[in-house]
Amino acid sequence: xxxxxxxxxxxxxxxHHTSPDPERLAKFYADTMEMxxxxxxxxxxxxxxxxxxxxxxxxxxxxxxxxxxxxDKESVLDLKVRAETEGLSPxxxxxxxxxxxxxxxxxxxxxxxxxxxxxxEKPVKGVRGPLQHVTFATQDIARFQAFYVDKLGFAVSDTVxxxxxxxxxTVFMRSNHEHHTIGVFFQNRTGVDxxxxxxxxxxxxxxxxxxxxxxxxxxxxxxxxxGPGNNLFAFIxxxxxxWIEISAELEIxxxxxxxxxxxxxxxxxxxxxxxxxx
Ligand SMILES: [Fe+2]
Numbered sequence: 142x143x144x145x146x147x148x149x150x151x152x153x154x155x156x157h158h159t160s161p162d163p164e165r166l167a168k169f170y171a172d173t174m175e176m177x178x179x180x181x182x183x184x185x186x187x188x189x190x191x192x193x194x195x196x197x198x199x200x201x202x203x204x205x206x207x208x209x210x211x212x213d214k215e216s217v218l219d220l221k222v223r224a225e226t227e228g229l230s231p232x233x234x235x236x237x238x239x240x241x242x243x244x245x246x247x248x249x250x251x252x253x254x255x256x257x258x259x260x261x262e263k264p265v266k267g268v269r270g271p272l273q274h275v276t277f278a279t280q281d282i283a284r285f286q287a288f289y290v291d292k293l294g295f296a297v298s299d300t301v302x303x304x305x306x307x308x309x310x311t312v313f314m315r316s317n318h319e320h321h322t323i324g325v326f327f328q329n330r331t332g333v334d335x336x337x338x339x340x341x342x343x344x345x346x347x348x349x350x351x352x353x354x355x356x357x358x359x360x361x362x363x364x365x366x367x368g369p370g371n372n373l374f375a376f377i378x379x380x381x382x383x384w385i386e387i388s389a390e391l392e393i394x395x396x397x398x399x400x401x402x403x404x405x406x407x408x409x410x411x412x413x414x415x416x417x418x419x
Contacts, residue, residue: 145219147315155272157206158333173352176192176267189265190270192271202333202383206253208255209255211258217256231245232244242257250331276337277325279331282327295316300399308404320393365413371392
């Protein structure tokens, strides 16, 4: 199976959420996540170094799309040809965040994924924490994995299996050297589970947590360390209830085979309490 998405070096470039009050979310992210908010069509574009969020009016916790950037324009074409060959009916997608030629595909749960090549940006200052991964809830994890791995060429990094029935509960998939760019949890719903910013180091994560503390925003999980990905984590929630992760030390993968983990508390947090999704 050709790892087309991995060859393209696809990374999480931006995330578009819908909200009943997009202005409130834009202001929250601008202040809390050290970003700059500007009007963007009928919604808001909020940017910081390596992190970009779009908020438009719509359902609470709704996904507009994920924007996956790739290494160059040829990679956009390679992925588009792959998507066409696999019968995914890619559609051209116009956005000022990507150069012409960006396209969208819709996964089996109705999540819209856009692949494109981002034009060069002016450097933006701020605390380190590029947008790094997005995870989903799904009721059909095999179908979800088949779409990203078998049809787009993501690679499986780790799988979490429930015993005694062997049911797959979580799959972490990568599209570059980072342990996961997309993850999926078996749950009794569909939609986004959380999105994550990679602070890189513990000390930077501490700066983020101090920033949250200054704003009286409580961590609602962590700090802890995940088993799969071995990353440090701390979670907060935005005013709409979207779950935000600050991560550090996420595993970088070159060539190891996929690992299997047991579905238990310790897999989600080597340090302490967990939030098993199902
Ligand atoms: Fe995460």
